[in-house]
Amino acid sequence: MSMLSALAHVQATESMQAVPLTAFRHRRLSSRPLVIIPLVMAGEAGAPLAAMVGSARRKGTLLVVAQPRNRDQRFAFAASLGRTVIDYIDSFRQGRRGGGGHSRYPDTPQILVPNHGGIKALADLGRMCRFRSTSGPHAVPDVVPEFGMWLTFLVDRAEQAGTSMLLPVTGILAEHWATGQSTLEDQNLASLMAWIAPPAGLSVEQAMADAENPDVCPPAGPATSPEFDNRDLAPAIKRFDTARTLGDLRALAAAESDLRELIAGQIQPTWRMTWEAIALLRSVPEAPRTIKRFERDCAAFTSYSDYRDSGGLPQRKRDTAIGAAQRLGWLERALAEFESDMAFDDPFVLADRRSAGEAFAGTVVEAEPSRTVTTASNRRVPRPRVTIRTQDPVRLAADTKLLSPSMPSGHKAVIVSVLPDGDATLVTVEVTGGMGRARVPARGSVPVPDQRIAYLPDPGWRPAPQFPGSDRTPWTHSATAGETGADPAAPEDAAAEEWGNED
Amino acid sequence: MKAPVDDRLDALRGSAKRLDYSARSLAALENNPRCTLRALLDASGSDKAAIAAHAGHPSPFGQSAFALARGNVFETMVKDNGCAELLRLLRETLQLTLPEVGYEDLNDIGGDGRAEVRHDRTKQVLLQAARGNGGGTLFDHPMLCLPVGGHKAFLEPDLVAFRIGGRFHVVEIKSFPIIDGQADPTQVRAATTQACAYIIALRNLLARVGIDKQAVSDTIVLVAPKDFTNRPTAAFVDARKQVAALSRQLARIERIGDLVDLLPEGLTFDLGLDKDKRARRPAEELAEALDQVPATYRPDCLNHCEMAFYCRSRARADSSLDVLGPAVREQFGGIDTTTMVLGLAQGRLTPTQDQVEMAAALRHAARLRAELNVLGGAE
Amino acid sequence: MSDPLDALEKSISSLRRAIRDASAAGDTERAGELRAQLRRAERAWDALIDADEPAATPARLEPTAVPAAQGAQLPAREHVHRALMLLGTPAAPKLIVGVHEAFFPGELSASKLSSLRRDEERSYRSSPGARPYYLCMALAHDLLTPVRALVTISTWALEQRIIGPLSPRVDFLTGAVHIAKAVHNSAQSTADGPSPAALRLLWRFAVNIPDALPRSAPGHEGALDPQQVIDAAEAELEVHADADRAVRTEAARRARKSLGDDQQLFGAPLQGVTRLRTARA
Numbered sequence A: 001m002s003m004l005s006a007l008a009h010v011q012a013t014e015s016m017q018a019v020p021l022t023a024f025r026h027r028r029l030s031s032r033p034l035v036i037i038p039l040v041m042a043g044e045a046g047a048p049l050a051a052m053v054g055s056a057r058r059k060g061t062l063l064v065v066a067q068p069r070n071r072d073q074r075f076a077f078a079a080s081l082g083r084t085v086i087d088y089i090d091s092f093r094q095g096r097r098g099g100g101g102h103s104r105y106p107d108t109p110q111i112l113v114p115n116h117g118g119i120k121a122l123a124d125l126g127r128m129c130r131f132r133s134t135s136g137p138h139a140v141p142d143v144v145p146e147f148g149m150w151l152t153f154l155v156d157r158a159e160q161a162g163t164s165m166l167l168p169v170t171g172i173l174a175e176h177w178a179t180g181q182s183t184l185e186d187q188n189l190a191s192l193m194a195w196i197a198p199p200a201g202l203s204v205e206q207a208m209a210d211a212e213n214p215d216v217c218p219p220a221g222p223a224t225s226p227e228f229d230n231r232d233l234a235p236a237i238k239r240f241d242t243a244r245t246l247g248d249l250r251a252l253a254a255a256e257s258d259l260r261e262l263i264a265g266q267i268q269p270t271w272r273m274t275w276e277a278i279a280l281l282r283s284v285p286e287a288p289r290t291i292k293r294f295e296r297d298c299a300a301f302t303s304y305s306d307y308r309d310s311g312g313l314p315q316r317k318r319d320t321a322i323g324a325a326q327r328l329g330w331l332e333r334a335l336a337e338f339e340s341d342m343a344f345d346d347p348f349v350l351a352d353r354r355s356a357g358e359a360f361a362g363t364v365v366e367a368e369p370s371r372t373v374t375t376a377s378n379r380r381v382p383r384p385r386v387t388i389r390t391q392d393p394v395r396l397a398a399d400t401k402l403l404s405p406s407m408p409s410g411h412k413a414v415i416v417s418v419l420p421d422g423d424a425t426l427v428t429v430e431v432t433g434g435m436g437r438a439r440v441p442a443r444g445s446v447p448v449p450d451q452r453i454a455y456l457p458d459p460g461w462r463p464a465p466q467f468p469g470s471d472r473t474p475w476t477h478s479a480t481a482g483e484t485g486a487d488p489a490a491p492e493d494a495a496a497e498e499w500g501n502e503d
Numbered sequence B: 001m002k003a004p005v006d007d008r009l010d011a012l013r014g015s016a017k018r019l020d021y022s023a024r025s026l027a028a029l030e031n032n033p034r035c036t037l038r039a040l041l042d043a044s045g046s047d048k049a050a051i052a053a054h055a056g057h058p059s060p061f062g063q064s065a066f067a068l069a070r071g072n073v074f075e076t077m078v079k080d081n082g083c084a085e086l087l088r089l090l091r092e093t094l095q096l097t098l099p100e101v102g103y104e105d106l107n108d109i110g111g112d113g114r115a116e117v118r119h120d121r122t123k124q125v126l127l128q129a130a131r132g133n134g135g136g137t138l139f140d141h142p143m144l145c146l147p148v149g150g151h152k153a154f155l156e157p158d159l160v161a162f163r164i165g166g167r168f169h170v171v172e173i174k175s176f177p178i179i180d181g182q183a184d185p186t187q188v189r190a191a192t193t194q195a196c197a198y199i200i201a202l203r204n205l206l207a208r209v210g211i212d213k214q215a216v217s218d219t220i221v222l223v224a225p226k227d228f229t230n231r232p233t234a235a236f237v238d239a240r241k242q243v244a245a246l247s248r249q250l251a252r253i254e255r256i257g258d259l260v261d262l263l264p265e266g267l268t269f270d271l272g273l274d275k276d277k278r279a280r281r282p283a284e285e286l287a288e289a290l291d292q293v294p295a296t297y298r299p300d301c302l303n304h305c306e307m308a309f310y311c312r313s314r315a316r317a318d319s320s321l322d323v324l325g326p327a328v329r330e331q332f333g334g335i336d337t338t339t340m341v342l343g344l345a346q347g348r349l350t351p352t353q354d355q356v357e358m359a360a361a362l363r364h365a366a367r368l369r370a371e372l373n374v375l376g377g378a379e
Numbered sequence C: 001m002s003d004p005l006d007a008l009e010k011s012i013s014s015l016r017r018a019i020r021d022a023s024a025a026g027d028t029e030r031a032g033e034l035r036a037q038l039r040r041a042e043r044a045w046d047a048l049i050d051a052d053e054p055a056a057t058p059a060r061l062e063p064t065a066v067p068a069a070q071g072a073q074l075p076a077r078e079h080v081h082r083a084l085m086l087l088g089t090p091a092a093p094k095l096i097v098g099v100h101e102a103f104f105p106g107e108l109s110a111s112k113l114s115s116l117r118r119d120e121e122r123s124y125r126s127s128p129g130a131r132p133y134y135l136c137m138a139l140a141h142d143l144l145t146p147v148r149a150l151v152t153i154s155t156w157a158l159e160q161r162i163i164g165p166l167s168p169r170v171d172f173l174t175g176a177v178h179i180a181k182a183v184h185n186s187a188q189s190t191a192d193g194p195s196p197a198a199l200r201l202l203w204r205f206a207v208n209i210p211d212a213l214p215r216s217a218p219g220h221e222g223a224l225d226p227q228q229v230i231d232a233a234e235a236e237l238e239v240h241a242d243a244d245r246a247v248r249t250e251a252a253r254r255a256r257k258s259l260g261d262d263q264q265l266f267g268a269p270l271q272g273v274t275r276l277r278t279a280r281a
């Protein structure tokens, strides 16, 4: 965090309302996102309890697992949620553009969950489903492993900064607004919304208090509130179990509809609030460079989609050492690039980095526009130098490569020196690119005295990674046919089944 | 410990029954070691949850019956049939030898479940084992006892296994999963910290008869469900650092007298319970008493301490930067309140000698924000 | 706040307040959601008042009369007896139910079993010896007190019913041998072979015995070889048997000397550690 963002949080505390951290929205919002609110059962690993899913606020479908410990019900749930998600994904696998090996789908699916916990729940579900066998003694419907592999792809991809195929709504909101509370509390959707857009007629204070009161604001999941578990859910599941043991069909139907109603009551407020948050985010203009990252999403989506069509294997359980290192490299580069893009597009983010000394802006006080140097290949090239006077606490060193949002695109420069000048700083830079091919720099490609200009570090050019994440890794990097996810000495199925029936 | 300190602590607690330290509350020491309020509430055996509730800020914690049930079912399953699953794991991962299967059930002693009785028996069998004249390998729910601040805290590990590499090992059985070899680090950390209290207590027990602390390994054995199955798997967790940290915290408790000395005369957190156990003390009076003791709130308290909502509201009322969390706080090193931050940023306050630099940075940041406000932003 | 009625009343009042706020602001959707929550809380409150008991934990609904399936004509104690005879070792209710489901028809639940045990003791005390056998307790080798949760049969030798430090493992291995034999027999004698439940039970034993599973086979119950399980279990039994027998024999001798007939079946009275000290001295 920078001093500036920290100050924004302080200002939010003082004014009791959220303070914007950006001028733009740096995440693409699909015109047709699929919202999923997953709920899981407390204390169980990957035991889904329910999910509300749909691509429009008025069209949410509620799926409920009446007995989350039961293996068959669990996979029936995975199959129906899977069908919805796969149908949604399939609707983007059309209208491919471009030719040959470079053709791409023009759009990607976008799944939105309320918070990070929601992503974790989908990751668990993906892990649980992707190795399941569609034949043999514990066969699951075809859609289950397919769903698992897609979920894993999306979760992997979501780890990469700047992507937008799977996002937590709280994460996007917190990227764009500062609240007067901590990061921990910002993970609670209702608390966050209390600061940014409190329910009509409520003060922020009251909305914050309500947000932490599970009676008024049921938690956004994936865990339900313990009070709800003990008071409502446990007895309702018990009634369902009893009805099933007794084979009493009427009681069973009643218990099931009671459970649905109960869970609907818990999930509905989060559903509504998630869509409210999406509407709010839509009102923020999208940053120009978002489209560039979106195109990479399209490429990754197309490539994974083709991999699936070719019957590709499920992702490995764990990366190999080399794979993990590579992946870390990708993630770091993506992050650097995302941060740079945001600063380039957005004066708020730029200011943020300026306050941290990672970028600077000021007025040109001196310019040597006609300076040239002779390269090693004995060519004379223009290398103009300009000196900028800035009030910013510059922490960049000589030789840092720079970009500038205030110059025509392609402009490149490198720091020559950074010298203090009273309470200001003088930064001398050498312009190295964006001046055209001629011996004399093109008009407007070199800053002139009295011009206001901003510079930030160039994260470095590199080819866009073709297949980031484990979405399309070499065979050596993927699960082998023999490794089907079951411990050879311990049939996972047998254990899971037994687990399902015990109570 | 001096008697007067004990008297003062009893007075702090007032009429309520003393709550002893548990592995949980000892582990929580790790989370906010510098908090005086918490140290005093714990040392005096006060009921933090009841106090927070009566002061108008009931604690944020509840346990889901599902989580409890799952924990119990899993532990039972691991120990079923003569600890069959556990033996397999210990043999596979820790090279326990074939003859080492002796099992001692210390959940109750001839039907007597009292802590003292179980502790006596635990002491007896563990010492026998340590001296090499007892067949025990698996000690199921031994009852350990650790003096903390002059009071006995009874601690009950899930299981202690002996003679893996000639040493005692604390075995923690947890129901959070280890998926593809990885478990949630927060949960592992919590489990480890808790196990540290057992390690220290076990060492303490052996030390009393002159057995070196090396007899107890500072590596714990974590037994947890493998992936999404109900089958257990085991992993070693190195607890050395946390054992050292917790030992330091325990030593601090011994010096609780230093904290007590600073308290105003007559201070008490008594709830004024009537015969129906209803708190009768006026809530404002209780809050006033609490306010006299310094607390170092931080958002992480919300995960660990029953007093968290109370302390947060107090920190908010004080405009403390603590409310915003460490990431924000560390940007303003040396400044404590939002009022001070804004005062310096807007040039309304004159910085002290060592605030000069910070104030300049703040004014710069404030100027930047002012420029931006003209632009608008995501609104 | 531990009183659930208090907690509910608090919920109700905060919900009412939130409904007022939402309605005043014209937010009908939110108000509707909150009203549904309020109705539920009020119903829970009514239910608590009616029940007139502090239901801090959710009310337990035991499936009361489970309809008898075919083959369930035998009384429950017969089921238990049969399962224990197959196992040949003291066993916990859960295992007894497991063996029953694997090899015998009819319904038997663990909760049924715990009430059975009380009945047996009562019946014995009112007229000792009136039944050919009683379901009774296993005894701790040192205190001769009843061991938590283990069920045995009165016709067994006292040695078989004593639990020493090694006995849980010895009994587990012995049980494995007997289950493997039963699986083997049903493979020989019945048309469909052993039930899936029986194979699963055997598998659960086998995975926890060194070398009891075929090396190369994929993780599948069907691949189990009962004879291999028997051999493996007996190999490990060899390691523990003598030491275990010595403890059991000695304890049994002590029990015959110091305990009355009823105590030999249902255990010495629980006296805690004082007795233990003398017993060990």
Ligand code: SF4
Binding pocket: B032, B035, B036, B037, B038, B295, B296, B297, B298, B301, B305, B306, B307, B308, B309, B311
């Ligand atoms: S919540 Fe309060 S009492 Fe508890 S540790 Fe934090 S500051 Fe201390």
